[in-house]
Amino acid sequence: MNNRPGPDSADQSANNDDDAVWLDLVARLESMPSTAPDETLPPEDVTGRRPDQDTAAPRSFRDFDPLGLSRQGAEEPKSLDEEAGGATGPRDYGVEDDGGFVPEEPPSLAGTEPMTMLAWLGAVGGPIALLFTAMFWRSAPLLAVMGILAAFLGSVVYLIMKLPEEKDDNDDGARV
Numbered sequence: 001m002n003n004r005p006g007p008d009s010a011d012q013s014a015n016n017d018d019d020a021v022w023l024d025l026v027a028r029l030e031s032m033p034s035t036a037p038d039e040t041l042p043p044e045d046v047t048g049r050r051p052d053q054d055t056a057a058p059r060s061f062r063d064f065d066p067l068g069l070s071r072q073g074a075e076e077p078k079s080l081d082e083e084a085g086g087a088t089g090p091r092d093y094g095v096e097d098d099g100g101f102v103p104e105e106p107p108s109l110a111g112t113e114p115m116t117m118l119a120w121l122g123a124v125g126g127p128i129a130l131l132f133t134a135m136f137w138r139s140a141p142l143l144a145v146m147g148i149l150a151a152f153l154g155s156v157v158y159l160i161m162k163l164p165e166e167k168d169d170n171d172d173g174a175r176v
Contacts, residue, residue, distance in 0.1 A: 116162065119155040126152025 109117070129148045133140050 115158070119158040119162075122151045122155030123159060126155065 126148055130145070130152075133145060133148065
């Protein structure tokens, strides 16, 4: 049993029509003029202008008016520098030191209680150790993973227990 279409079937004529359309398209594209740059013109400089074009001063954004809506004969608007009588940028002002807020020095880590330091290392290092274990040591024994998890949980519980039990009612959170 042959399921292929014969050479005179409708599918083969559609294929021939596609070939004819393709050949017509290629012929039309080959007859079009090239859009390559004209070698007789001088090359463009960095600004995109050719040397033979007018070399008037570059126009600013304020001069751009494609719809012609600019007011004819109107006075040029003053720049911000002219209106303010001088420089007005954020970096044009000096630092005013009126003896304001100066943050206190953070306490040294050397004076920290050793158990608190270990608890912080366990609370921060536990998840990081679990992440690295999952990434690089896939065959880690269950006892190692459970040990890391226990160190993390113990550290968090210790830090929570170290929190003050009662809040000072007179403290509104601001320090002066």
